[in-house]
Structure formats: structure tokens, C-alpha cells
Amino acid sequence: MIIAIVLFSLTELIGRFHPVLVHLPIGMLVLAAIFQLILLKQKTASLGPAIHITLLGGMLSAIFSATSGFLLSTTDNYDASLISSHQWFGIAVAVISIGAFILNKQQNKYTKWVILLLTILVIITGHLGGSITHGSDYLTKVFSSSEVVSNNTLRKPIANVQEAVAYTEVIQPILNSKCYSCHGVNKQKAKLRLDLPDFIMKGGKDGAIITAGKADESELIKRILLGKDNKDHMPPIEKPQLSKSEIDLLHWWISTGADFTQKVKALPQSEKIKPVLLALQSAEKNEEIKLSDIPDQAIEKADDKVIQKLKARGIAVSTVSQNSNYLSINFIAVDAISEKDLDLLEPLRKQIIWLKLGNTKLSDQQIDMISSLSALTRLSLERTSITDKGILALQKLTSLQYINLVGTKVTAKGLAQLKALNKLEKIFLYQTSITGTDWNELKKTFPKAMIDSGGYTMPLLEGDTSEVKPPPTIKK
Amino acid sequence: MKNDTHNKRLLREANHAILQQYTRRHFLKDGAMGFGALALGSLLNSCGFNSSNNSNNLFDAANPLAPKPPMFPGKAKSVIYLHMAGAPSQLELFSFKPELAKLDGQDCPPSLLAGKKFAFIQGVPKMLGPQANFRQHGKSGLWLSDNLPHLSTVIDDIAILNAVTTDQFNHAPAQLLMHTGTPRLGRPSLGSWVTYGMGSENKNLPGFVVLTSGGNDPDAGKSVWGSGFLPSVYQGVQCRSVGDPVLFIKDPKGMSRDLRKASIDAINKVNQEQYEEYNDPEILSRIAQYEMAYKMQISVPEVMNINDEPQYIHEMYGTKPGEACFANNVLLARKLVEKGVRFVQLFDWGWDAHGDSAGNAVDIGLVNKCRKVDKPITALLLDLKQRGLLDETLVIWGSEFGRTPMMENREGKVMPFKGRDHHGAAFSMWMAGGGIKGGTSYGESDEIGYNIVSGKTEAFDIQATILNQLGFDHEKFTFESQGRPFRLTDLAGKVITDIIS
Numbered sequence: 001m002i003i004a005i006v007l008f009s010l011t012e013l014i015g016r017f018h019p020v021l022v023h024l025p026i027g028m029l030v031l032a033a034i035f036q037l038i039l040l041k042q043k044t045a046s047l048g049p050a051i052h053i054t055l056l057g058g059m060l061s062a063i064f065s066a067t068s069g070f071l072l073s074t075t076d077n078y079d080a081s082l083i084s085s086h087q088w089f090g091i092a093v094a095v096i097s098i099g100a101f102i103l104n105k106q107q108n109k110y111t112k113w114v115i116l117l118l119t120i121l122v123i124i125t126g127h128l129g130g131s132i133t134h135g136s137d138y139l140t141k142v143f144s145s146s147e148v149v150s151n152n153t154l155r156k157p158i159a160n161v162q163e164a165v166a167y168t169e170v171i172q173p174i175l176n177s178k179c180y181s182c183h184g185v186n187k188q189k190a191k192l193r194l195d196l197p198d199f200i201m202k203g204g205k206d207g208a209i210i211t212a213g214k215a216d217e218s219e220l221i222k223r224i225l226l227g228k229d230n231k232d233h234m235p236p237i238e239k240p241q242l243s244k245s246e247i248d249l250l251h252w253w254i255s256t257g258a259d260f261t262q263k264v265k266a267l268p269q270s271e272k273i274k275p276v277l278l279a280l281q282s283a284e285k286n287e288e289i290k291l292s293d294i295p296d297q298a299i300e301k302a303d304d305k306v307i308q309k310l311k312a313r314g315i316a317v318s319t320v321s322q323n324s325n326y327l328s329i330n331f332i333a334v335d336a337i338s339e340k341d342l343d344l345l346e347p348l349r350k351q352i353i354w355l356k357l358g359n360t361k362l363s364d365q366q367i368d369m370i371s372s373l374s375a376l377t378r379l380s381l382e383r384t385s386i387t388d389k390g391i392l393a394l395q396k397l398t399s400l401q402y403i404n405l406v407g408t409k410v411t412a413k414g415l416a417q418l419k420a421l422n423k424l425e426k427i428f429l430y431q432t433s434i435t436g437t438d439w440n441e442l443k444k445t446f447p448k449a450m451i452d453s454g455g456y457t458m459p460l461l462e463g464d465t466s467e468v469k470p471p472p473t474i475k476k
Numbered sequence: 477m478k479n480d481t482h483n484k485r486l487l488r489e490a491n492h493a494i495l496q497q498y499t500r501r502h503f504l505k506d507g508a509m510g511f512g513a514l515a516l517g518s519l520l521n522s523c524g525f526n527s528s529n530n531s532n533n534l535f536d537a538a539n540p541l542a543p544k545p546p547m548f549p550g551k552a553k554s555v556i557y558l559h560m561a562g563a564p565s566q567l568e569l570f571s572f573k574p575e576l577a578k579l580d581g582q583d584c585p586p587s588l589l590a591g592k593k594f595a596f597i598q599g600v601p602k603m604l605g606p607q608a609n610f611r612q613h614g615k616s617g618l619w620l621s622d623n624l625p626h627l628s629t630v631i632d633d634i635a636i637l638n639a640v641t642t643d644q645f646n647h648a649p650a651q652l653l654m655h656t657g658t659p660r661l662g663r664p665s666l667g668s669w670v671t672y673g674m675g676s677e678n679k680n681l682p683g684f685v686v687l688t689s690g691g692n693d694p695d696a697g698k699s700v701w702g703s704g705f706l707p708s709v710y711q712g713v714q715c716r717s718v719g720d721p722v723l724f725i726k727d728p729k730g731m732s733r734d735l736r737k738a739s740i741d742a743i744n745k746v747n748q749e750q751y752e753e754y755n756d757p758e759i760l761s762r763i764a765q766y767e768m769a770y771k772m773q774i775s776v777p778e779v780m781n782i783n784d785e786p787q788y789i790h791e792m793y794g795t796k797p798g799e800a801c802f803a804n805n806v807l808l809a810r811k812l813v814e815k816g817v818r819f820v821q822l823f824d825w826g827w828d829a830h831g832d833s834a835g836n837a838v839d840i841g842l843v844n845k846c847r848k849v850d851k852p853i854t855a856l857l858l859d860l861k862q863r864g865l866l867d868e869t870l871v872i873w874g875s876e877f878g879r880t881p882m883m884e885n886r887e888g889k890v891m892p893f894k895g896r897d898h899h900g901a902a903f904s905m906w907m908a909g910g911g912i913k914g915g916t917s918y919g920e921s922d923e924i925g926y927n928i929v930s931g932k933t934e935a936f937d938i939q940a941t942i943l944n945q946l947g948f949d950h951e952k953f954t955f956e957s958q959g960r961p962f963r964l965t966d967l968a969g970k971v972i973t974d975i976i977s
Binding site for chain 2: 229244316333380406430455457458463464470
């Protein structure tokens with residue numbers, strides 16, 4: 001068993017050398033061709049032995065490359081249609097390089113033509129190989145950047161969705177933006193095209209992808225719903241993914257029979273799909289570009305020494321997730337906060353996005369020290385000694401989305417100093433010095449934010465203090 | 477000086493004890509086996525076969541509860557799980573079944589009984605209509621019974637699961653399934669998995685606290701918050717709401733705080749020397765535990781004391797300081813989460829409703845139970861909200877199963893009160909906060925609440941959803957034990973995306 005596994009791993013290992021090995025025959029065979037060219041121009045040049053050696057090297061490395069390439073194709077999962085031509089051209093290069101070597105040794109007069117043929121084959125094979133790794137549009141992409149942009153433009157709202165033709169106006173735009181780039185006119189990965197009804201119903205090399213009326217049994221839906229770590233998941237994980245409502249629409253369309261001509265109103269609509277369809281009438285909602293409290297751009301790793309120092313002070317520090325360098329910091333277990341602690345935050349200003357300083361004795365003077373943490377999206381300052389004066393320092397925190405000021409002496413006037421922070425989504429102000437009419441003012445100051453005033457009360461109900469007794473007639 | 481000689485004596489004793497356990501037979505056996513194992517080990521190691529070393533074990537023995545990042549950024553940072561042990565009736569709380577009312581008092585049709593096993597029902601039972609009035613509430617218009625008048629005011633903050641199902645019909649195995657992913661003993665509980673994966677924010681408090689009320693612990697006993705094969709530091713710490721929160725937390729008479737500190741330092745020093753000799757990470761774990769126990773002596777009584785809470789909070793929750801009751805535990809749960817505790821597990825016992833006594837009747841005992849929990853639970857949601865904590869605290873309410881639409885007829889007899897038997901095929905739970913979409917319901921049962929129709933939700937799905945909200949992929953979050961990786965959700969589970977905002 002172990003031997004079998006070792007053997008398998010070994011073939012895979014050799015296979016993985018293919019992308020490195022291929023550069024050797026390309027270099028050597030082309031060099032041989034250049035030498036041959038020079039030899040043709042200047043008969044006197046003594047390049048004969050050099051051609052012999054470069055051809056020998058080119059031949060051997062071509063054979064190794066072809067072998068490793070074959071092993072790679074058996075172990076990894078590549079698009080078979082793309083591979084087959086690269087594979088045959090590669091084998092041809094290996095075979096013809098043997099021929100060229102022998103002819104050259106025999107001083108055959110056709111050698112130069114064989115070398116020319118070999119050079120052309122090397123170029124074609126190399127290009128095909130490059131297409132497998134970088135994608136076949138890798139070279140042309142430079143010229144067609146406008147096309148890529150057009151795919152990402154926002155969908156136009158449909159005037160009356162019920163009157164729209166389900167396929168052309170609802171389904172096709174989804175397929176266009178998320179599927180055509182690999183399954184369209186230019187490219188047909190897995191021999192699948194999704195740009196015309198006939199092709200859609202025909203399916204790909206593994207058969208039909210749509211079972212009309214049975215969305216859950218349709219390969220198309222199955223692939224979309226597969227876990228993102230599954231290699232069969234569609235669209236490929238590095239490509240733009242379908243949104244929840246797009247999946248719902250595809251699912252609905254297939255389960256209602258995958259019809260290409262009917263209007264939306266002619267198709268049955270469940271309670272669940274109605275709001276999704278209705279949403280198509282308004283301009284595309286930015287549900288996918290909804291503000292996240294984690295910045296999109298990656299950031300370098302924070303200085304571990306500083307983190308260790310913070311941890312030694314009992315401050316909870318961790319990244320927001322295993323593959324992110326952004327930091328979440330919580331002072332919950334620190335009673336007396338010191339300037340020293342806050343000083344440690346400064347070097348981490350690019351990484352800290354969530355900061356909890358609640359229930360510490362943080363003062364207005366100390367808060368200045370966190371005003372440089374401009375990446376902050378969430379800040380908790382509940383029950384600290386911060387007042388309106390301290391709020392002023394927070395003006396610089398332009399990324400702030402959540403702020404908790406519960407139990408502080410902050411007033412409405414003080415809070416208005418943060419008016420310019422247009423990303424603020426949630427403001428918690430329970431037990432602050434904000435009173436009466438201030439609340440309405442604040443709602444005007446922060447029209448987009450959810451402002452929580454707290455102070456919820458619950459009515460005292462009769463049942464809260466009494467019990468239901470068994471009726472006396474029933475005897476136990 | 478005195479301390480030093482004392483330490484030396486302790487170490488000598490420890491070494492002596494070890495030597496006594498180590499006999500010549502052990503030496504020969506270890507020697508023979510050891511060499512073979514060593515050779516094989518290095519052989520396999522060099523081939524990259526040692527998977528246990530590079531598996532993603534998150535256990536850091538020296539600092540087992542330090543906060544750790546989840547797999548992906550999660551919405552929820554902490555969890556409060558409210559488990560009503562005994563199984564409240566979904567038909568009197570969340571599952572509105574007007575059709576069942578029409579069948580009240582009729583014989584149960586044989587089609588519902590064929591091939592079914594019940595805990596107590598025998599022969600042909602009578603159908604029992606809903607024993608509560610239902611109304612639609614909030615903007616969402618979700619149905620809720622009059623047994624939960626306070627909760628109805630916050631209905632737009634909760635997501636109701638109305639098609640939860642389990643294959644267990646006895647309390648203990650059903651509770652184990654809900655919390656550990658298997659009806660059998662021995663697997664880690666949800667809270668253990670979470671504290672193992674994320675640690676806890678407050679180094680002075682345990683990461684996983686368990687509070688029980690209702691007069692009894694749940695039927696499944698302490699294993700329902702056990703750590704299974706995870707390091708034992710991740711098991712739930714049960715605290716009492718009356719008396720000392722943790723037994724023996726006070727220093728004994730005659731022992732001062734300084735003396736306690738000195739003795740813990742001495743023990744840790746001996747342990748440290750042991751560690752340097754054997755390099756067993758469990759010894760570091762032990763040292764960390766001693767230190768935490770010392771810190772907990774101060775921090776736990778402080779956080780577990782609800783007397784300092786203002787009067788309006790007591791009124792809101794309906795707490796009764798000094799009494800062991802669910803309301804007190806709910807307030808404690810809020811305090812603990814506020815203090816950075818990762819997972820708070822509440823069990824309230826006494827929700828069984830077989831109809832064998834007034835306290836076990838769906839129209840009497842159940843109503844009184846509801847009155848004891850409705851106000852504190854609603855207060856919890858409101859209080860978390862006004863403190864800005866609801867969006868990062870996941871609250872789960874549920875039980876191990878639900879109850880039959882038939883009236884129980886234990887031993888074929890008519891029961892003195894209206895009761896329902898255990899029923900796992902369809903029941904209700906709810907979740908709120910922590911990135912859950914409020915005002916939604918997911919899943920439906922049939923017209924009489926007997927079987928589910930759509931949105932089947934198993935314990936695994938709920939566990940997967942909880943882990944997802946915290947930032948864990950339940951399929952990748954594993955721990956290697958006995959030679960294979962284990963998951964909380966075993967081989968099942970699907971995140972309920974419909975209730976996630």
C-alpha cells in the first residue's frame with residue numbers, strides 16, 4: 001500500500017517539474033536553430049560541434065519534458081481538450097528532436113529544414129502550454145480590457161419584471177456576466193456553451209446540465225451550490241461568484257421548466273421568489289458591495305514583538321481571521337489602562353480595525369493616542385471617562401462604522417463633531433447625556449446610521465407575577 | 477529561603493513517586509518497542525507521512541484560552557445558548573396549527589401511528605388541539621402564542637426554525653445529540669469546540685460557563701458540556717447562582733491570600749521543573765490552570781454577583797437576588813458575555829409535559845414555565861441590543877425535541893391532565909443576534925405539526941450555523957483523535973443560509 005502511494009506521489013512529483021523542465025528544450029532547441037542560422041550565413045564559423053551539443057541537450061530535455069508533462073496530465077485535473085493538442089505537439093517535438101540530432105550527426109543536408117520545423121513546433125507547443133497555465137486569453141487580454149469592464153457593469157433595472165421575458169431579460173444577463181467568459185463564443189470549457197438556448201440544453205462533455213422542472217437535480221445548480229473548496233464548484237473560485245438572488249433566480253427558472261420564450265408572469269412564482277423578481281425592477285442593489293467591517297485591501301503582518309508586549313499586559317489580541325493580518329484588540333481584562341498600553345497601539349495603526357476599550361478608565365487625554373488608528377471600523381468606548389472633548393479626537397477615524405458610547409457623558413453636540421464620518425452605520429448611545437429633542441437632531445446629523453438610544457422598558461404583565469393554578473374540580 | 481527548601485522537598489517527593497511507577501519491566505518494554513517505533517517514525521516522517529504534526533491543532537498548552545482568530549471573520553463573537561431541558565411543546569409556543577384544533581378529541585388516525593415509536597404513548601391516543609391562542613406579531617407577522625407575550629415584542633429580532641427534527645426520543649441522548657453531535661457519550665460539546673477554536677477574551681475568567689436552573693441538571697448530566705477528546709481545559713465550568721459560584725472558591729479559614737499565592741507559586745515551580753524534564757505540554761496546561769484558578773477567586777465572585785446591578789435591570793429581567801432561578805442566570809449570562817466570556821450555556825430544567833401532574837400539563841405547568849422565562853429572555857435581547865452587543869452575540873433558544881400533537885395516554889390510560897409525549901419529528905427553536913436575520917422563519921411542519929414539510933433542520937445544521945456565525949467552516953474545523961479527524965457535525969450539517977443576514 002505504502003509503496004503504491006509513494007509511487008503515485010513520485011509520478012506526481014516528477015509531473016510537477018514539468019513547468020520548470022519545459023524551458024530547457026525551448027532554450028536549447030532555439031539556440032541550436034540560431035547557431036544553424038549563423039552557420040548558413042557564415043560558412044566559416046566553426047559552430048558545428050556547438051549545434052551537436054545543443055541538439056543533444058535539447059533532445060534529452062525535450063524527452064524529459066514530454067515524459068513529465070504526460071505524468072502531470074495524469075495526476076492533475078486539466079481541461080482535456082486544451083491538453084490534447086499541447087500533448088501531441090510536445091511528443092512531436094521530442095520525436096523530431098531525436099530525428100534532428102541523428103540527421104545532424106550524419107551531416108544530412110536536410111538538417112536545417114528539420115531544425116526549422118522543430119523551432120516552429122517548439123513555439124506552438126510553448127504557446128499551447130502557456131495557455132493552459134495562464135488562460136488562452138492571456139496574451140489578447142492586453143487589448144480587450146474594455147470587454148472585461150463591460151461584464152462588470154451594473155445590471156439595468158427592468159421596468160416591469162412581470163412583463164419581461166424570463167430568459168432574455170432575467171436569466172441571460174446572469175449567464176452573460178458570470179458564465180460566458182468560459183462557456184461562450186470565445187471559449188467552451190468542458191465543451192459547454194451557455195450563450196444560446198440550444199447549447200444550454202445540449203450541455204457539456206459530461207452531458208446535460210439542466211433538467212427542466214428539477215432544479216435540484218440539474219448539474220448547473222448542483223455545481224453552483226457545491227462548496228467553494230470543491231474543485232467542481234462553478235464559477236471557479238477565483239472568478240466572480242453568483243449572488244444569492246442570482247442563484248435563486250436560476251433555480252426558479254429551471255424549476256419552472258427552463259423555458260426560453262415565456263414571460264415572467266406566465267411562470268409559477270413562489271412566495272420566496274416574488275421579492276427577488278421585484279428587486280430586479282430597482283437598480284441593482286449594492287448587496288455585494290455592502291460595507292464590510294474588514295477592509296478589502298490586504299495589509300502586511302503586524303509587528304509580533306508589539307503584539308507579544310500587549311499580550312503580556314493581559315490585553316486580548318488576535319487577527320480577525322486566520323488568513324487576515326487585521327487585528328482585533330480587547331482591553332476587557334485590563335483594569336487600569338495606562339499611556340504605556342496605548343503607546344503600543346500606535347505601531348499597529350494600519351492593522352487594528354476592531355478596538356474594545358469599554359469599562360476601562362480611559363480619559364479624554366488618553367483618547368488622543370488612539371486618534372492615529374485610522375483603520376478602525378469598530379470602536380467600543382462604553383463606560384469610559386470620555387466626554388465631548390475626547391470625541392473631537394475621533395474625527396480622524398474616517399473608516400469608523402460602529403461606535404459604542406454607552407454610559408459616557410457624551411452629548412448630542414459632542415457627537416455632532418463626528419458628522420463627517422460618513423461610514424458610521426451603528427451608534428450606541430444608551431445612558432449618555434443626550435436627552436429629549438436631541439435624538440431627532442442626531443437622526444438628522446447621521447441620516448444613514450442606526451442610532452440606538454437604549455432605555456428599553458418592558459410592561460409588567462399580570463402573568464409576570466402570577467401562576468396558573470389547576471382547576472379545583474380536578475382531583476389528583 | 478524557607479520556601480526554597482519546601483520546594484525542594486516537594487520536588488523530591490514528586491520524583492520519588494515517578495520512580496516508584498517506573499519498573500524494570502517498563503524499561504525493557506519501552507526499550508524494545510521504542511526503538512522500533514523510533515525507526516518507523518523517522519522513516520515515515522521523512523516521507524511526509526506524519527500528518528498529526530502538521531494537522532491544524534489549535535491547542536497551545538501554555539496558553540490554552542488565549543484568544544484565537546476564527547477561520548474567516550465571523551459576525552458573532554460570543555454565544556448564549558438557552559436550553560429548555562425537558563422539551564417544551566412547539567404546539568403551544570411557536571407552531572400555529574389551526575387544523576389541529578379541529579381534530580381535538582378525535583382518535584389519532586392509524587396512518588400516523590404505523591411504524592412509529594413513542595416514549596410513552598400506547599395504543600390509539602386522542603388528538604389534542606393547541607392549548608394556547610396564537611397571534612401574528614411585529615412587522616414580520618410571525619405567529620407566536622400568548623404564552624410568550626414579552627417575546628412577541630421583539631419578534632422582529634429573532635429567526636424561528638419551525639422544522640427542527642431529531643431521531644432521538646429520550647431526553648439524555650437527544651440533549652447529547654443537540655450539544656455534542658452524537659446521542660452517545662464522549663464527544664466534545666459545542667461550547668468546548670468554540671472555546672477550543674477561539675479561546676476567550678478575558679484571561680481572568682473561564683471561556684465556557686454553564687449555569688443551570690429549574691431544580692435539576694439536564695438528564696444527560698455534565699457530559700452535555702464535557703470536552704470529550706478535546707483538552708479538558710475546554711470543558712464547561714459550571715457555576716452556581718446561589719452561594720459560592722464555584723465550590724471551594726473562597727480561601728479556607730486561616731489561609732490568607734498571600735499564603736494561597738505562595739502555595740500556588742510553589743506548585744507551579746515544581747510543575748515547571750517537571751516540564752523542563754519531560755517537555756509534556758499537559759504540564760504547562762496544568763500550570764496555566766492553577767494560575768487561572770487563583771485569578772478566578774477574585775474575578776468570578778465579582779462577575780457572578782448580581783446585587784450591584786441597578787434596580788431597573790432587576791425589574792427588567794425579573795431577577796430575584798439570592799434565589800436560584802432562570803432569570804438570575806440570564807442576567808449573569810449578559811454580564812459574562814459583557815466581560816468577554818466566549819460561550820455561556822444555560823439549562824433550565826422542568827419543561828417535560830406528559831400530563832401526569834398539573835406541573836406537567838401543557839395548559840398549566842407549561843404556561844407557568846413560560847412566565848418564568850419569557851420576561852428574562854426578552855430582557856436579555858433588549859439589554860444586549862442597548863449595550864451594542866446583540867450584533868456580536870448569538871443567542872439560541874431551544875430544546876432537545878418537541879411534543880406530539882396527540883394527547884399522552886401512558887399505559888393506555890387517560891392522564892389526569894392534558895399532556896403531550898416526546899416528539900422528535902418536528903419542533904421549534906429560534907436564534908437571534910450574531911448576524912442572524914431577525915423576523916424570519918425557516919421550515920414548516922405539516923398541518924398538525926407532526927412531520928416536517930420543508931426546511932428540514934437537524935441538530936447538525938444548527939451546529940453548522942452557529943459555527944459559521946463565529947467564523948468556522950464546520951467541515952474543516954476538526955480535531956484529531958484516535959487516528960482520525962473529528963468534526964462537531966460528524967458527516968452532516970448544512971449552514972442555514974436563509975436565516976443569516
